[in-house]
Amino acid sequence: MDQVIAARAQMGTSLAFHIVFAALGVGLPLLVVMAEGLWLRTKKRAYYDLARTWSKGMAILFAVGAVSGTILSFELGLLWPVFMRYAGGIIGLPFSLEGFAFFIEAIFIGLYLYGWDRLSPRAHWLSGLPIVISGAVSAAFVTTANAWMNMPAGFRLENGKVVDVHPIAAMLSPPWAVEVLHTTIAAYVVTGFGAAAVCAFALLRKTAEDRRDQVRAGLTIAMIVAAIAIPLQWIVGDVIARFDADNEPAKFASLEALFKTQRNAPITVGGIVGNDGVRYGIVIPNGLSLLVAFDPNAEVKGLDRIPENDRPPVAAVHYSFDTMVGSASLLLLVAIAWTIAALRKRAAPRWLLIGIALCGPVSVLAMEAGWFVTEFGRQPWIARGLLRTSDAVTIAPGLDVQFYGFSLVYVVLAATCWWLLRRVGTKPRGGERTDIARSAS
Amino acid sequence: MTPVLGAALVVLAAIALYTVFGGADFGGGVWDLLASGPRRDAQRDAISNAIGPVWESNHVWLIFAIVTLFTCFPPAFADVATNLNAPLTLALVGIVLRGAAFVFRNHASDAVTLARSWTLVFGASSIVAPFFLGDAAGALATGRYAWTSPFALSVGLFAVTLCAQVAAVFLLRETNDSALREDFRRRAIRATLAVWIAGIIPALLARGAEPSFYAALTGPAARIAIAAALLLGVVVMLLVARHRDGLARVAVGAEVLAVLGGWFGAQFPALVPGRWTLESAASSPAMLEAFLIAAACGAVVLIPSLVLLFAVFKRGAGAGTSESATGQLH
Numbered sequence: 001m002d003q004v005i006a007a008r009a010q011m012g013t014s015l016a017f018h019i020v021f022a023a024l025g026v027g028l029p030l031l032v033v034m035a036e037g038l039w040l041r042t043k044k045r046a047y048y049d050l051a052r053t054w055s056k057g058m059a060i061l062f063a064v065g066a067v068s069g070t071i072l073s074f075e076l077g078l079l080w081p082v083f084m085r086y087a088g089g090i091i092g093l094p095f096s097l098e099g100f101a102f103f104i105e106a107i108f109i110g111l112y113l114y115g116w117d118r119l120s121p122r123a124h125w126l127s128g129l130p131i132v133i134s135g136a137v138s139a140a141f142v143t144t145a146n147a148w149m150n151m152p153a154g155f156r157l158e159n160g161k162v163v164d165v166h167p168i169a170a171m172l173s174p175p176w177a178v179e180v181l182h183t184t185i186a187a188y189v190v191t192g193f194g195a196a197a198v199c200a201f202a203l204l205r206k207t208a209e210d211r212r213d214q215v216r217a218g219l220t221i222a223m224i225v226a227a228i229a230i231p232l233q234w235i236v237g238d239v240i241a242r243f244d245a246d247n248e249p250a251k252f253a254s255l256e257a258l259f260k261t262q263r264n265a266p267i268t269v270g271g272i273v274g275n276d277g278v279r280y281g282i283v284i285p286n287g288l289s290l291l292v293a294f295d296p297n298a299e300v301k302g303l304d305r306i307p308e309n310d311r312p313p314v315a316a317v318h319y320s321f322d323t324m325v326g327s328a329s330l331l332l333l334v335a336i337a338w339t340i341a342a343l344r345k346r347a348a349p350r351w352l353l354i355g356i357a358l359c360g361p362v363s364v365l366a367m368e369a370g371w372f373v374t375e376f377g378r379q380p381w382i383a384r385g386l387l388r389t390s391d392a393v394t395i396a397p398g399l400d401v402q403f404y405g406f407s408l409v410y411v412v413l414a415a416t417c418w419w420l421l422r423r424v425g426t427k428p429r430g431g432e433r434t435d436i437a438r439s440a441s
Numbered sequence: 442m443t444p445v446l447g448a449a450l451v452v453l454a455a456i457a458l459y460t461v462f463g464g465a466d467f468g469g470g471v472w473d474l475l476a477s478g479p480r481r482d483a484q485r486d487a488i489s490n491a492i493g494p495v496w497e498s499n500h501v502w503l504i505f506a507i508v509t510l511f512t513c514f515p516p517a518f519a520d521v522a523t524n525l526n527a528p529l530t531l532a533l534v535g536i537v538l539r540g541a542a543f544v545f546r547n548h549a550s551d552a553v554t555l556a557r558s559w560t561l562v563f564g565a566s567s568i569v570a571p572f573f574l575g576d577a578a579g580a581l582a583t584g585r586y587a588w589t590s591p592f593a594l595s596v597g598l599f600a601v602t603l604c605a606q607v608a609a610v611f612l613l614r615e616t617n618d619s620a621l622r623e624d625f626r627r628r629a630i631r632a633t634l635a636v637w638i639a640g641i642i643p644a645l646l647a648r649g650a651e652p653s654f655y656a657a658l659t660g661p662a663a664r665i666a667i668a669a670a671l672l673l674g675v676v677v678m679l680l681v682a683r684h685r686d687g688l689a690r691v692a693v694g695a696e697v698l699a700v701l702g703g704w705f706g707a708q709f710p711a712l713v714p715g716r717w718t719l720e721s722a723a724s725s726p727a728m729l730e731a732f733l734i735a736a737a738c739g740a741v742v743l744i745p746s747l748v749l750l751f752a753v754f755k756r757g758a759g760a761g762t763s764e765s766a767t768g769q770l771h
Contacts, residue, residue, distance in 0.1 A: 417545075
């Protein structure tokens with residue numbers, strides 16, 4: 001395998017794997033803390049059982065997230081040493097800050113998971129809050145590093161050498177705010193729909209008849225998070241699209257598959273992406289000009305403005321983008337339908353439960369596709385305008401063996417994880433030796 | 442103190458804390474693999490209970506050392522990651538499987554075959570990870586990156602025995618069962634002997650094969666540190682034999698720090714001997730200062746949190762914990 005392809009394949013697989021666990025690691029603590037908080041308030045057993053069940057899932061997911069994140073921190077150096085030599089001294093700060101946030105997460109996850117019997121109920125609930133906060137904060141810090149890769153800032157180049165480094169300016173490169181919001185909200189979207197889907201699936205299959213209250217409570221809590229997060233995600237996504245149109249024209253032109261710079265630019269959905277245009281796509285006339293500038297006559301930059309060897313792989317970016325938007329549309333519709341049903345105080349009908357169950361995998365698909373958009377859309381650069389991906393790769397041998405080896409590890413981890421989580425979800429309540437009377441007093 | 446030195450101290454502190462606490466967790470895995478006798482399952486339960494609440498935060502010291510290295514000393518980090526790609530990848534596989542296997546086997550409790558398989562993975566990967574981390578450290582210390590050299594491999598072996606020793610000593614205070622405690626006491630004494638033997642091998646090998654590193658080891662700073670390590674090894678042995686388990690914990694921690702002191706003392710101020718010094722690899726002063734300020738702010742949040750964690754779980758011998766595998770691994 002070609003060195004760059006092997007390194008990208010390994011990094012891509014690692015990120016695609018980790019991002020799921022990372023998102024659940026950010027979102028699940030919120031759900032667990034909500035459930036436990038409701039138990040403290042209402043003393044209803046269902047909420048307690050729900051918090052215990054979810055926290056078991058959280059234990060497994062967080063551990064896999066921690067170790068797969070470790071793979072990434074190693075791979076930065078093992079696969080992209082040239083990039084790290086360049087970038088470490090510019091964009092290292094958010095990684096260091098993320099290190100502290102991860103510390104707080106790991107400490108309080110230990111306290112939370114093992115503290116059910118050791119801490120008072122209130123103290124135990126409080127020990128969950130730092131996990132919620134530091135999870136979101138660590139996602140935010142890491143995303144600022146990705147924002148920098150899209151628009152490197154906080155330094156000058158003098159005869160090819162990096163000078164005048166401003167770590168804070170690097171961390172706060174132009175896209176940081178929108179990217180951080182988009183990534184963090186994605187975590188809540190995925191966790192909300194993911195947890196809701198598990199509950200909906202259990203209700204549909206009637207596998208949890210003895211714990212119906214618990215599953216219904218889980219569905220409601222998870223859907224509240226999902227129904228708040230998904231509209232926000234649409235708003236932020238819309239802001240990002242306009243940001244990209246102005247600041248990352250190559251990415252924007254690729255995701256919209258706009259080959260020619262033009263006024264009255266259309267939106268093209270789907271189609272077959274060729275070398276200089278899209279065939280058979282669904283065309284919305286003037287759509288893109290309206291989207292970008294609220295003016296059908298506005299000019300939108302196309303790929304013809306981008307030198308040929310600086311263009312991203314258009315088809316991959318375009319299809320990923322359509323997948324993201326399409327998936328997110330389904331998520332939004334289901335969230336609206338659920339909200340209407342909930343406001344009318346009606347239990348979700350069967351067709352809605354099916355929709356919610358479907359939204360679990362679809363939300364993951366949306367997140368992965370969004371990740372592909374930003375990563376493929378930045379190519380051929382690893383740090384846009386500064387360093388090409390092909391120049392950043394290691395010279396160390398054996399990358400193809402590593403790729404296959406780690407892929408195998410991911411398959412084994414994913415399969416075991418899946419199997420264990422199913423047991424956590426389907427095993428009847430119990431197994432905890434906690435005396436509920438003691439905990440509730 | 443210059444910012445470069447400050448950043449170097451942060452790296453050293455992170456490596457030291459990872460070696461003691463992360464090392465103890467790996468050592469726990471070693472004893473899990475070697476669990477035997479009539480109290481085999483009880484040994485494993487004690488190990489699970491001891492590691493469970495803390496291994497994830499202990500693991501973060503490694504992440505922290507890595508990000509500090511690439512933030513503050515990026516060219517040296519890139520050089521090491523390129524030349525020690527293979528042993529670091531192998532260590533990484535061990536680290537990943539160890540963490541995953543530990544959680545999997547605890548949650549697979551009543552699925553016997555699965556729990557057994559992951560228990561085996563947990564033990565084996567707890568040897569693989571420190572072995573290759575030690576090997577990489579040995580290869581780095583000589584400046585030659587020769588990770589398959591007998592010297593580097595012997596450092597790997599030494600690292601594994603060190604982890605096992607720390608774990609056995611730490612485990613003495615993780616159980617109320619006196620028979621179980623005596624199991625760990627025997628192991629602590631054997632492991633201390635193993636550390637001495639495994640520690641002599643790299644020294645002998647360095648004398649023949651790594652003359653420049655051997656010369657550095659006989660420099661004043663390294664010499665004091667090594668003498669202290671040897672002395673502390675004897676102290677650990679005596680304290681363990683006399684049932685002074687609390688003091689033995691402190692002594693074994695100090696012994697590990699002395700071993701690391703010998704290594705750091707030998708190669709200071711080189712980051713990679715013959716290739717990178719702290720100065721030549723350092724990021725810009727602006728970056729180092731920003732990092733040190735961030736680290737100081739982070740420490741304000743981190744230290745009380747760590748104290749809380751250890752106060753809740755490590756005060757007094759191992760009472761039962763709710764997520765543990767107690768009585769479930771049969």
